[in-house]
Amino acid sequence: MKAIGTSMTCLKESDGSDTEDFGSDHSEDCLSEASWEPVDKKETEVTRWVPDHMASHCYNCDCEFWLAKRRHHCRNCGNVFCAACCHLKLPIPDQQLYDPVLVCNSCYEHIQVSRARELMSQHLKKPIATASS
DSSP: OEEETTEEEOOOOOOSOTTOOOSOOOGGGOBOTTTOSBOOHHHHOOOOOOOGGGOSBOTTTOOBOBTTBOOEEOTTTOOEEOTTTSOEEEEEGGGTEEEEEEEOHHHHHHHHHHHHHHHHHHHHHSOOOOOOO
16 A cells, blocks of 8 residues: 555555556545545545646636636536636535635536435434424
8 A cells, every 4th residue: 555645545466467456446445544444435536627728718608718817626526617607615525625615606506406405305304293282
């Protein structure tokens, strides 16, 4: 295993074959450095940002970036947007982003709908209180 920051990356040992698999996707094979307990794969995933040099236009409205029209990365999807298409903020606990961070309009809407569904689902699972006489 190779330590990177505060997490562990799993590397299989070489058996000399050409079909060697470096970097297992199996979360049960990786251990948390702090607790030595298995880590859920979801907890270790990060959003990969589109590099600035790869984005000359807004991913949503296709306007061209220049000195006065700056690039903004959505912290949820990683795409590059103009300020008009990426100005809203939300916490993203799934990515350990507990303070509000910049998200694009599409991700904002998607996250809000998902959270509303989750809250509704939790509310529907609660037992109905009955009045007793």
